[in-house]
Amino acid sequence: MTESNGSTPQQQIGSMPDWEKRFRAPRVSLPDWAEDAPHRSLFVSNATGTYELYAWDRVTGEQRQATDRANGTTDGVLSPDGEWIWWFDDKDGDEFGVWRRQPFLGGPDEEAAPGLDPSYPAGLAIGRDGVTAVVGRSTDEDGSTIHLVRRGAAPVEIYRHRESAGVGDLSHDGSLIAVEHTEHGDAMHSALRVIRPDGTTVAELDDTKGGTIELGLEVLGFAPVVGDTRLLIGHQRRGRWEPLVWDVASGEETDLGLADQLEGDLSAEWYPDGSALLVVHSFEARSELWRYELSTRRLERVETPRGTVSGASARPDGSVEYLWSSAAEPPVVRSTTGEVVLDPPGLTCPGSVPVEDVWVDGPGGRVHALVQRPAGVTGPYPTIFEIHGGPTWHDSDSFAAGPAAWLDHGYAVIRINYRGSTGYGRAWTDALKHRVGLIELEDIAAVREWAVSTGFADPDRLVLSGGSWGGYLTLLGLGTQPDLWSIGIAAVPVADYVTAYHDEMEALKAMDRTLLGGTPEEVPERFAASSPLTYVDAVKAPVYISAGVNDPRCPIRQIDNYVDRLVARSAVHEVYRYDAGHGSLVVDERIKQIRLELAFAARHLGVDA
Known part of the structure; x- marks a missing residue:
């Protein structure tokens, strides 16, 4: 493997603080492997100091860096025959581009789908025949489209709709294509359609019932057997995610009976012979693995340590x-x-401190918080409330270099799975509609009250912080709860909701219409109530904002609008703009951002940087 910079001189490593080592230490993703050539794998690593794709031949042991771009590359897929690496080529992190491919053994890149204009990616499935692919695309002009691409022929459009949709999977023999779509207008809950390569419909499954019942479906994958018409899907019919097997030819649905055995959300993938499922069980911010035999309906635990499984694959x-x-x-x-x-x-990544579970009564039910205390320090602690993005995501008992850096500097870290988070049932995830942002902040305020009232947190040194949706909640919290927070640190945030809506990528516009019940023109009062810009004049705490100038998710213009209002009233703030999209894949850049955040907090809270 190529050495990182990362290949830092030994004397520099010796003097390097642990928080920086955690970012510089080489990391690898779970390797993807080619279905018909399982000795060939593809993974992501930061070994060069930038996250890039690597090809790995498991027989020879050879590892080869496949991509090399200034802002990094993480979106890549191996063809089933193991001959080609497909990777998505955008411009400086703007997520708008084309698929390219290169030989697994190395060689020049070429356009993988000639004839398709640049777009936002909306799923990709590559056929086992080595010449066929199904490419999902999204643009403001065309909505969502899906094209059948065959080498040597012009792409053929087989699906189009104004609402968001994407490629779910391609069957083992290439005769069936599963599509996830939101034609009903609810971008949080997909329906499924299975089509043939000519675009004609084979089967439909829609649990939304015209959008009146908030239930979603997801594609987990076709059975890996030629001629098999079983499709593994995820559903929410019992108030949480769990898998079932849908035979798209007969229409038969097979309930796996897992709901009575395991609490929490369940996902799954096929074992390679199609006889069993590898089940991922997520519950209360941790996850584990199980094997489910389809013939006997037997569930057997796959032993893993307590913590979080971020990805798994059956060989x-x-x-x-x-x-x-x-x-x-x-x-x-x-x-x-x-x-x-x-x-x-290379450099070994230092560990950090374990997480403690705290449950706090909130206005919508019990809120789960993950709490970490700095080593060798007694409370009350200066405390950073690190708010996750999404919003439909969750914090877990997993390793994160950012929070660990704050712990090293004497801060306690609290992460909160507010309403809107996944892993606590469908009702918890769907609760944030219409009063977007304000509902999440009620849960965050409840955990803040616990932290202060118990003497855990120092009320005069409280940091509200987050990235993406967490950055949005940070700015909204500073304006709607101005007396609760000492400083705010917002990375790539939504700051002006109306302008963000008009400038963001089309799939996120659809999500915002679902969350708020319409466009800014249709429900202006809801956008105003949920926009940080509405409350900017109430902000008292010093504000630090970082933003990627090419960000298609939280675009720069709406952040500039918010900053202009801070400037107009001489509010204490700092802004850092960098040349990337929705975050950076460059290790040096990420370290720089953490260093700036720590220094900002030190200046305003009196904590050593």
Whole structure:
């Protein structure tokens, strides 16, 4: 593997603080492997100091860096025959571009789908024949489209709709294509359609019932057997995610009976022979693995340590590879054979402190918070409330270099799975509609009250912080709860909701229409109530904002509008703009951002940077 910069001189490593080592230490993703050539794998690593794609031949052991771009590359897929690496080529992180491909063994890149204009990606499935692919695209002008692409022929459009949609999967023999769509207008809950390569419909499954019942479906994958018409899907019919098998030819649905055995959300993928499922069980910010035999309906635990499994894959020999970490222990790719699958050379990543679970009564029910205390320090602590993005995501007992840096500087870290977070049932995730942002902040305020009233947190040194949706909640919280927070640190935030809506990528416009019940012109009062710009004149705390100038999700113009209002009233603030999109894949840039955030907090809170 190429050495990182990362290949830092030994004397520099010796004097480097642990928080910086955590960012510089080489990381690897869970390797993807080619269906018909399982010895060929593709993974992501930061070994050069920028996250890029790597090809790995498991027989020879050779690892080759496949992409090399200034702002990094993480979106890549191996063709089933293992001959080609497909990767998405955008401009400086703007997520708008084209698919390219290169030979697995190395060679020049070429356009993978000639004839398709640049777009936002909306799913990709590559056929086992080596010449066919199904490419999902999204643009403001065309809405969502899906094209059948065959080498040597012009792309053929087989699906189009104004609402968001994407490619779910291609069947093993290439005769069926699963599509996730939101034609009913609810971008939070997809319906499914299975079509043939000519675009004609084979089967439909829609749990939204015209949008009146908020239930969603997701594609988990076709059975890996030629001629098999079973499609593994996820559903929410019992108030949480769980899998079932849908035979798209007969219409038969097979309930797996897992709901009575495991609490929390369940996802799954096929074992390579199609006889069993690898089930991922997520519950209360942790996850574990199970094997489910389809013939006997037997559920058997796959042993993993307590923490979070961020990805897992069943190999042809029946072993399972998985990416695991905990808040205290850095990520590692392990196998049920007992081996460490990938162990990148170079700097070893230091660990951090374990997480504690706290449950707080909130206005919408019990709120789960993950709490970490700095080592060797007694409370009340200066405390950073690190708010996750999404909003439909969750914090977990997993390793994160950013929070660990704050812990090293004497801060306690609190992460909150507010209403809107996943992993606590459908009602919890769907609760934030219409009063967007304000509902999440009620839960955050309840956890803040617990932290202060118990003497855990120092009320005069409280940091509200987050990235993306977490950055949005930070700015909204500083304006709607101005007396609760000492400073705010917002990365790539929504700051002016109306302008953000008009400038963002089309898929996010659809999500905002779902969350708020319409466009800014249709429900102006809801956009105003949920926009940080509405409350900017009430902000008392110093504000730090960082933003990517090419960000298609939280575009720069709406951030500039918010900053202009801070400037107009001489509010204490700092702004850092960098040349990337929705975050950076460059290690040096990420370290710079953390260093600036720590210094900002130190100046205003009197904590050593």
